[in-house]
Amino acid sequence: MVLTYLILTGSLEAIAIVLALSPGNFSIPFPASRAQDSEIKSGVFRSLSPPNPAPDTASTGLAEGIYLYGQSSKPDEIKKEYFVFEIRQSRVVGAFYLPRSAFYCFYGTSEQTQLNLTVVDSYDGSRSPxxxxxxxxxxxxxxxxxxxxxLGMCKAAHKQQVWEK
Known part of the structure; x- marks a missing residue:
């Protein structure tokens, strides 16, 4: 939105500053149109069961801590789904995202190799299990x-639903 405004107003210096201050691995969740929103949502949630099963690495459950999981073993691959989360006392808070796109916060519980989550829509606040x-x-x-x-943004937004129960 900011970049669009700068392009429309013709401020090349401002565009250069914005681009220079945005590192390659830094994604900013710009508001998307509803068409883009549904595309992002369907991308993030369409395959919570990826077609190529990953190795069984979580068979014993996870200790308390912060984790990153993805459809790819390499971070930040375009069109691959990732989720970052923190576990404390079997409670979970985190986010699903596609690199360089929007993200959706979630909270819930962890049981062995399963996360039971409530996902919060970034645009309308609706919740889905x-x-x-x-x-x-x-x-x-x-x-x-x-x-x-x-992760910090989602923890701040949902700490009451997760940690203060």
């Missing part, structure tokens, strides 16, 4: 600054 089988995703050991930023 989802279950995620961690065995169908790849764990990724390195979190980017952007992963931590997104």
């Amino acid at each position: 989802y279950s995620v089988n961690l065995q169908q995703y790849y764990p990724i050991s390195t979190l980017s600054d952007n992963d931590r930023r997104i």
Whole structure:
């Protein structure tokens, strides 16, 4: 939206500044049109069971901590779904996202290899139940600054539903 405004107003200096200040692995959730929103949503949620099953790496459950999982074993691949989350006392808060796109916060519980979640729509605030089988995703050991930023926003937005129960 900001970049569109700058392009329309013709401020080349401002465009250059915005582009220079945006690192390659930093995604900003710009408001999307409803058509783009449904495309992002269907991309993120269309295959909570990826076609290529990942190895069984979560068979014993997860300890408390912060995790990143994805459809790919490599972080930040375009058109691949990822989710970053924190677990404390079997409670979970985090976000689903596609790189360089919008993200959707979630909260819920963790049971062995299953996350039972409530996903919050970023645009209208509606909530939907989802279950995620961690065995169908790849764990990724390195979190980017952007992963931590997104997780921080979701933790702040939903701490009452998760930690203060």
